[in-house]
Amino acid sequence: xxxxxxxxxxxxxxxxxxxxxxxxxxxxxxxxxxxxxxxxxxxxxxxxxxxxxxxxxxxxxxxxxxxxxxxxxxxxxxxxxxxxxxxxxxxxxxxxxxxxxxxxxxxxxxxxxxxxxxxxxxxxxxxxxxxxxxxxxxxxxxxxxxxxxxxxxxxxxxxxxxxxxxxxxxxxxxxxxxxxxxxxxxxxxxxxxxxxxxxxxxxxxxxxxxxxxxxxxxxxxxxxxxx
Amino acid sequence: xxxxxxxxxxxxxxxxxxxxxxxxxxxxxxxxxxxxxxxxxxxxxxxxxxxxxxxxxxxxxxxxxxxxxxxxxxxxxxxxxxxxxxxxxxxxxxxxxxxxxxxxxxxxxxxxxxxxxxxxxxxxxxxxxxxxxxxxxxxxxxxxxxxxxxxxxxxxxxxxxxxxxxxxxxxxxxxxxxxxxxxxxxxxxxxxxxxxxxxxxxxxxxxxxxxxxxxxxxxxxxxxxxx
DNA sequence: ACCTGAACACCGTTCAAGT
DNA sequence: ACCTGAACACCGTTCAAGT
Numbered sequence: 001x002x003x004x005x006x007x008x009x010x011x012x013x014x015x016x017x018x019x020x021x022x023x024x025x026x027x028x029x030x031x032x033x034x035x036x037x038x039x040x041x042x043x044x045x046x047x048x049x050x051x052x053x054x055x056x057x058x059x060x061x062x063x064x065x066x067x068x069x070x071x072x073x074x075x076x077x078x079x080x081x082x083x084x085x086x087x088x089x090x091x092x093x094x095x096x097x098x099x100x101x102x103x104x105x106x107x108x109x110x111x112x113x114x115x116x117x118x119x120x121x122x123x124x125x126x127x128x129x130x131x132x133x134x135x136x137x138x139x140x141x142x143x144x145x146x147x148x149x150x151x152x153x154x155x156x157x158x159x160x161x162x163x164x165x166x167x168x169x170x171x172x173x174x175x176x177x178x179x180x181x182x183x184x185x186x187x188x189x190x191x192x193x194x195x196x197x198x199x200x201x202x203x204x205x206x207x208x209x210x211x212x213x214x215x216x217x218x219x220x221x222x223x224x225x226x227x
Numbered sequence: 228x229x230x231x232x233x234x235x236x237x238x239x240x241x242x243x244x245x246x247x248x249x250x251x252x253x254x255x256x257x258x259x260x261x262x263x264x265x266x267x268x269x270x271x272x273x274x275x276x277x278x279x280x281x282x283x284x285x286x287x288x289x290x291x292x293x294x295x296x297x298x299x300x301x302x303x304x305x306x307x308x309x310x311x312x313x314x315x316x317x318x319x320x321x322x323x324x325x326x327x328x329x330x331x332x333x334x335x336x337x338x339x340x341x342x343x344x345x346x347x348x349x350x351x352x353x354x355x356x357x358x359x360x361x362x363x364x365x366x367x368x369x370x371x372x373x374x375x376x377x378x379x380x381x382x383x384x385x386x387x388x389x390x391x392x393x394x395x396x397x398x399x400x401x402x403x404x405x406x407x408x409x410x411x412x413x414x415x416x417x418x419x420x421x422x423x424x425x426x427x428x429x430x431x432x433x434x435x436x437x438x439x440x441x442x443x444x445x446x447x448x449x450x451x452x453x454x
Numbered sequence: 455a456c457c458t459g460a461a462c463a464c465c466g467t468t469c470a471a472g473t
Numbered sequence: 474a475c476c477t478g479a480a481c482a483c484c485g486t487t488c489a490a491g492t
Contacts, residue, residue, distance in 0.1 A: 113386070122414050122417055123414065125414070125416075125417040125420070126414035126415070126416045126417040129416035129417060129419075129420055130416050133416055139423065140423050142420065143420045143423035143424060143427060144427060144431070144432060144435070146420065147424075147427045147429070147432050148432045148435055148436050151383065151386065151387075151429070151432065152379075152382075152383065152436060154386065155379075155382035155383050155385075155386040156378065156379065156382050158382075158386070159340070159378065159381065159382040159385070159386070160378075187349050187350065187352070187353040188353070189352075189353045189356035189357050189360055190349055190352040190353040190356060192356075193352070193356055193369065193370045193373065196366065196367050196370035197370055197374075200370060200371060200374045202374070202378070204371070205371060205374050205375045205378060208371070208375055209375050209379060209440075212439070212440065212443040213436075213439065213440075215443065216439040216442065216443060
């Protein structure tokens with residue numbers, strides 16, 4: 001009889017572990033118990049292997065995080081096809097990233113948008129550039145727009161992911177401190193906004209911002225030379 | 228004679244440490260050696276105190292980070308006055324946040340935009356809301372725009388801060404991996420963009436995005452009722 | 455009241471030893 | 474070749490002891 005709960009078989013058979021299995025398990029741990037829960041100890045426990053066995057498949061914790069980032073890219077793009085309208089393609093890609101961050105906030109907070117140099121990242125880059133190409137941009141201008149767009153999307157999504165993480169798993173540090181006793185009405189606008197501030201839906205804010213951005217891009221595209 | 232380098236006086240006199248001194252030191256450590264350098268050990272060394280003395284002034288590492296976030300707010304707003312044009316006020320506030328993140332990338336990456344409940348955060352909230360009030364928005368609509376604007380600015384700034392951190396202090400994990408051997412020209416757009424991608428100036432991208440956002444806000448403001 | 459030093463639990467990582 | 478277990482250096486935090 002071994003530790004607790006499971007098949008107390010002595011040793012993991014040879015080919016059990018793999019990069020894919022480890023990444024999937026890491027993502028599940030992050031989803032269930034937040035960023036701090038992902039340790040080698042915990043990984044080993046969930047894989048019912050020794051903690052250090054993971055080092056046969058990943059060189060370090062950071063390499064695991066890059067692989068998780070790739071997995072987020074994969075999840076985001078699953079089933080994506082370009083739309084007829086290039087703006088709809090961009091909107092679709094934006095919403096996919098946003099939803100992935102909602103589904104996996106801890107993983108998104110830790111590594112969304114990290115450079116992975118993997119296929120799925122490459123697919124995402126290509127999909128965005130394809131849309132801008134269809135919009136009429138070429139060369140350096142297309143790349144600038146790609147950067148602005150993807151940076152905007154990933155920034156908003158991962159920033160919101162942090163908010164969710166702190167809400168769900170966070171130490172409640174944020175709610176302890178008080179505004180300094182001085183100046184009760186020196187900040188009238190902030191004071192008046194207090195009640196509204198709690199009820200803001202960030203997804204609504206994100207959609208609004210995306211609409212504004214896409215409208216601006218459409219207006220700019222109208223001024224470009226057509227092939 | 229004590230360890231090395233400094234005045235080997237035995238004990239720190241009573242009132243030497245303070246929250247302000249600790250925050251300033253923490254920020255300097257982050258600036259010089261990146262996110263991982265900020266440890267209690269290092270703090271104690273720089274303050275020439277014992278590592279645990281800091282606990283008299285902050286309850287935990289996280290409380291220090293919140294105080295650093297407040298300091299970033301303070302630095303950003305230093306000398307700020309509303310402009311005649313409300314859009315110029317917003318642009319000024321945006322650029323201030325961006326520049327603070329450039330000056331203190333490690334601190335910005337770790338805690339920029341965190342809820343601090345401090346005076347300087349309150350000042351920032353009030354300054355943004357004041358601008359939107361002047362633009363003509365009221366009540367819930369004003370708060371929604373505040374959220375969208377500040378979230379956009381802080382997301383872009385702290386996201387860029389992470390890029391800088393990984394560049395300056397980072398483990399060079401990102402540059403090891405290769406694209407999968409398959410499909411050399413299955414991603415033609417990404418392939419064609421490769422050379423441009425390296426030379427993109429994120430500050431230029433940020434200014435462009437801010438311009439787009441402010442233009443959209445100005446257009447929307449024109450449709451609002453005037454007092 | 456504030457600072458120090460030893461101690462504790464935990465974490466990432468290394469490595470010799472098993473199969 | 475892959476998995477295990479002991480060991481190492483380090484980190485945040487606690488606490489009794491100094492002044």
